[in-house]
Amino acid sequence: MAEIPPFRPAQPPPARTRAVAAAGALLFLLAVAATGARASVLHGVDLSNFQNEFPCDNASVLIIRPHTVLDVQRAVASHATVMASGAGHSWNQPFFCAAPPANASAPARPPSGAAVIPTPGSSVNIALTTLRPLAIEVNASDSSVWVDAAVITADLLQFLADFVTEDAPAGWTLPAFPWFVFQTVGGAVATGSHGSSLAAGSLSSRQQLLALEVVAADGSLRRYTPEEEPFLFRALRVSVGRLGVITRLKMRIEREVPVRRTLTRLAPSAFLARMRELQAAARAAGPAALMTPNGTVAALPAWANDTEWFWVPQKYEFYQVAFSRADAPGAGAVSGFVPDNTTVFSRKGDMLALGELEFPATAVANLTAGATAGAQPVVVVPPGGPLNFTAGARLYARSAEGLRRLVAGEINAPLPAGGPPRPVDAAQGQPWAEPAPNRPSLFYAASNMAEGTNEITRIGIRDVAGNATVESTAAYIKQPNATLAQLRRTPYDQYEVSMPLAVVGDCFAAVLESAYGADIDGADAANRTVDKGFRTAPLIRLVGPDDGLLLYINLEDYIFYNSGRRPNARFRAIMAALTGDPRCTSSGPIRLHWGKAGWPDAGCWRGDEQYGINWCSFGCAARTLDPQGKFRDSAPDRWTWAGVDLERCCGPNGFDAQREGCACTVRHERPRDKCPPPPFYTSR
């Protein structure tokens, strides 16, 4: 771990940083006029989620709207409890709200709504999306990118795709990315967000995440790499805000290649046969043999690698989305592709065909922004200014033009006019108002709309996942930008469970039985008319190799909110099968997504049972990085190591269960028989 700059308390942001932000504002107006703005970023207006649900307690938690990383450092140093906020695209409120101050004395709030002077007892959430300027720095020579944590994943992907150089004529991409791309990169990594890729795993995997810069509990800005801090880096890969505020990430990138996407409709029995095949292969190989030393996945059927499935329960259909990559060994799937040549599969082909071989001046802008002034210069792409190139990489003129527009118009767009003012000292917490809840949408609620919404879902799947041969970023499926406004207006919860590949066949047999009874293909027409409780398609994905190879199924419950907040019994039955049926849990407990809904009632989630010794190793990391509990959130019942002697049992590589008296067995206050049965929650 390298400490980046020494922490310097109470310095105003350097004037130069502000000048850059102002230039960005001017260019933004021009860009809006030319292209129209994308309203996909939430700018720290309040501390609810993206659907105005699950607000933090605004009587005890203030909001910080930082200008610079230095503001973040000062805020961390001066407040009692601190939690990072990304774009609010999650449903797990206890994890995304700072813990109330230990002595629970709410900070004084002036009636005028003016900024509150931080007091040692105050709790704050830091809205990272107000930081400006945000930077992306591509290093083509080692296939990596440094990206500021608050950059939206979609913007990073577009930046990489448009980074067209002589030796990467198709641009760049991330090895694998989530279906949803409107979260911040920092938020995505904090919760282990993922798409479907056995080879590349989640955004937090060792294939993808190479280094992190984190504001630590004492306010210092530190850099961690797996080489220098192997143990702490393992904990930092998925930290849910509990170990510090991630400000910058180094991710692996790869050249875009043509990818053929193929959509196939399967009956439930055919889907189940595929799951059984995967399960058999996983069991035959055994957990260790599934991974080769360099982290790639062996011994699984080749068709599985990037494949994912949409399930339309009401229609008895699974839509399999499979990918064949031009760079796969022995591919031949995409004819006419010459790896070292310009591809003709995207508009970048046009760009090059136009003969625009003029390169822009390679002036480097070494802007030293905020906290990094005086230390290693941080090279940023300034809005509208000259772009920075790593040695040897020269951008084509049109590529540079597009990047400049993206950086100025989207990534560094000014905060919306009329939004909450930021105090001069942005490390001060400010009060915020709870937003009005969104109104339920009758469209999703009415039982006679099941047919209509399922039909729309089917059309949507064909639209985003239909057959095509395009470059990587366009080929792998993404939630369309156009659906975002609708997503925000229509409150729903998204749940996600993951299971080891060793049980996927048996577990899906249980799930299909729960949804359909014995008639899993809907042979009897009468069965097809029964409402299955879904208004949208669960997405089933394969992810590895992080901790183990897992299959994730993510399900969405539209009905709870839209039917006057009544539980959705059919949906709950599926969740109960997934989390409680022995056919799903025989290889270990089902895990939940850190950013999503469906977590057990307070005191009923047990980290030691879910993650075994890794849970106590995470406790060791928390003890090292955050001994005073600065980054405590409002889920003390989850982050507990009660009864485990971390002081004695933590070693340099984490929890050492070999030491005498060192078992990772946490004492839980709430007895198991006082918890609800599967799916273990009562709220929905």
Ligand SMILES: Cc1cc2nc3c(=O)[nH]c(=O)nc-3n(C[C@H](O)[C@H](O)[C@H](O)COP(=O)(O)OP(=O)(O)OC[C@H]3O[C@@H](n4cnc5c(N)ncnc54)[C@H](O)[C@@H]3O)c2cc1C
């Ligand atoms: C519609 C929708 C679809 C989704 N689809 C997918 C999907 O396809 N695949 C998938 O895996 N996930 C998916 N997610 C989940 C989403 O990727 C995660 O919830 C992600 O954490 C949201 O990021 P955010 O920037 O909005 O962070 P927030 O929601 O603001 O925060 C989430 C958590 O991360 C922590 N955090 C955020 N930023 C930082 C930081 N800089 N440093 C430290 N901690 C931080 C917060 O404290 C909080 O605990 C989806 C979410 C939505 C809303």
